[in-house]
Every structure is written in structure tokens, then in C-alpha cells.
Amino acid sequence: MTEMRIAPLTADNVVAANALTLKPGQEAFVAPVSHSIAEAYVNQETMWPRVVEADGNIVAFIMATFNEEAADELYRATILRMNVDATQQRRGIGRFAVDAVVDEAVNRGFDQVVAVWEDGDLGPGKFFTAMGFEIVGETQYGEVIGIRKIS
Ligand SMILES: CC(C)(COP(=O)(O)OP(=O)(O)OC[C@H]1O[C@@H](n2cnc3c(N)ncnc32)[C@H](O)[C@@H]1OP(=O)(O)O)[C@@H](O)C(=O)NCCC(=O)NCCS
Structure with a gap:
């Protein structure tokens, strides 16, 4: 794999982002990219939608979302x-993307990423724990909460 690059979601890459595929069975674990794009559009102040190019x-x-004023500390x-x-998958791209979020969080002065x-x-789950997220509990909907300390 040559160099990877993180880039904002733009009109030039939104169609490609929306065409990303999943392995069979994975669709149960993530909402379609189109949903995230819609959410990013209506919450432009706080959402941080990015693509990885290779x-x-x-x-x-x-x-990711960054909002130091979020009432729920889960979503800061x-x-x-x-x-x-x-x-x-399994080529280090997910790791690269998580590292980009962590870098952004450091630049914004946060001391942890959820x-x-x-x-x-x-x-x-195995990916996030391999990325240094420690399981600290679950949401009211039964989702796992992981925290990676960055300071
Ligand atoms: C989870 C996901 C983002 C991981 O991305 P990826 O690019 O495949 O992950 P990486 O190659 O960076 O993996 C880094 C490490 O995480 C761990 N890991 C990743 N996928 C794993 C798996 N399926 N099983 C066990 N460990 C795994 C490994 O330790 C891996 O290192 P290694 O390959 O050297 O063993 C990807 O599988 C995916 O898009 N899944 C479908 C959607 C999803 O579940 N999204 C998360 C919803 S928030």
C-alpha cells in the first residue's frame, strides 16, 4: 500500500464514500455511509466526516464528533x-483513520477519545480494543463504550 491520506468529505469524494462496501454480516454493526453524510450535513458545527485515500x-x-460543550460526555x-x-480491511487503514481522529482530538485539547x-x-470490538480503547461500560441501548486516553 502506498501512502494514505485523510481528507474532508467533499462533493468530489462523497459518491465514492457512499459506495464503500462491507463484508457479509458487517452491515449489522454500522449505519450506511449515506446516513452519516446526512447527519454530518445537518450538524456541521460538530461532525467531523473524513475519507481515507490510498x-x-x-x-x-x-x-467523529467534537463538541466540548456536549451535555453527554460520551459525545465530546x-x-x-x-x-x-x-x-x-486488515491492511492498517482503520488504524490510520483512528490515529487521525486522535491527532485531531489532541489538537483540539481533548484528553480522551470515546x-x-x-x-x-x-x-x-477486537479492532477497537487493539487500537487502545478500554471498555468502560455500555450505553442505555446496550452498545459498548470504549475510551482511549491521550494524555
Ligand atoms: C472495524 C474496521 C473499521 C477495522 O478496519 P481495518 O482497516 O480492517 O483494521 P486494521 O487493518 O487497521 O486493523 C488493526 C488491528 O485491529 C485488529 N483487528 C482488526 N479487525 C479485526 C478482526 N476482524 N478481528 C480481530 N482483530 C481485528 C487487529 O489487531 C489488527 O491488526 P493486525 O491486522 O495487524 O492483526 C473494519 O473492519 C470495518 O469497516 N468493519 C465494518 C464496519 C464496522 O464495524 N465499523 C465500526 C462501527 S463504529
């Missing part, structure tokens, strides 16, 4: 969704 192709989408610096294309995910065999 070899000139869009290979992943990640959306938080990875909400991510999707590495089915054909590109991730919230659905538990399950085909879910992202």
Missing part, C-alpha cells in the same frame, strides 16, 4: 462511525 482511491470513511470527542471497504460500538462476533 493510491488515489477512497478506501474508508470515518466520522467520539468516533461515531467508520467503514473500511470490504476489499481493503468509541461506541455494537458487540458481536463480526463487530469491531
Whole structure:
């Protein structure tokens, strides 16, 4: 794999982001990218939607939220969704995308990043724990809450 690049979601890459695929069974663990795009559009102040480019192709989408005034501390610096294309998984792209969120959180002065995910065999739990997220509990909807301290 050549160099990866993180870039804002724009009119030029939104169609490619929306066309990212999932492996069978993974759709239960992440909302379609189109939902995230809509959410980012209506919450432009707080959402941080990004794509990962590699070899000139869009290979992943990640959306975080940054809002130090969020009433719920779960959603102050938080990875909400991510999707590495089915054909590109297990090549370090997810790690690169999470590192980009962590860098952004550091630049904004946060001392931790939260991730919230659905538990399950085909879910992202092993990925997030490998990325340094420590499981601290679950949401009222039964989703796993992981925290990665960054200071
Ligand atoms: C979860 C996801 C983002 C991981 O992205 P990825 O690019 O495949 O992950 P990486 O290659 O960066 O993996 C880094 C490390 O995480 C761990 N990991 C990743 N996927 C794993 C899996 N399926 N099983 C076990 N460990 C896993 C490994 O330790 C891996 O390192 P290694 O490959 O050297 O062993 C990707 O599988 C995905 O898009 N899944 C579908 C959607 C989803 O569940 N999104 C999360 C919702 S918030």
C-alpha cells in the first residue's frame, strides 16, 4: 500500500464514500455511509466526516464528533462511525483513520477519545480494543463504550 491520506468529505469524494462496501454480516454493526453524510450535513458545527485515500482511491470513511460543550460526555470527542471497504480491511487503514481522529482530538485539547460500538462476533470490538480503547461500560441501548486516553 502506498501512502494514505485523510481528507474532508467533499462533493468530489462523497459518491465514492457512499459506495464503500462491507463484508457479509458487517452491515449489522454500522449505519450506511449515506446516513452519516446526512447527519454530518445537518450538524456541521460538530461532525467531523473524513475519507481515507490510498493510491488515489477512497478506501474508508470515518466520522467523529467534537463538541466540548456536549451535555453527554460520551459525545465530546467520539468516533461515531467508520467503514473500511470490504476489499481493503486488515491492511492498517482503520488504524490510520483512528490515529487521525486522535491527532485531531489532541489538537483540539481533548484528553480522551470515546468509541461506541455494537458487540458481536463480526463487530469491531477486537479492532477497537487493539487500537487502545478500554471498555468502560455500555450505553442505555446496550452498545459498548470504549475510551482511549491521550494524555
Ligand atoms: C472495524 C474496521 C473499521 C477495522 O478496519 P481495518 O482497516 O480492517 O483494521 P486494521 O487493518 O487497521 O486493523 C488493526 C488491528 O485491529 C485488529 N483487528 C482488526 N479487525 C479485526 C478482526 N476482524 N478481528 C480481530 N482483530 C481485528 C487487529 O489487531 C489488527 O491488526 P493486525 O491486522 O495487524 O492483526 C473494519 O473492519 C470495518 O469497516 N468493519 C465494518 C464496519 C464496522 O464495524 N465499523 C465500526 C462501527 S463504529
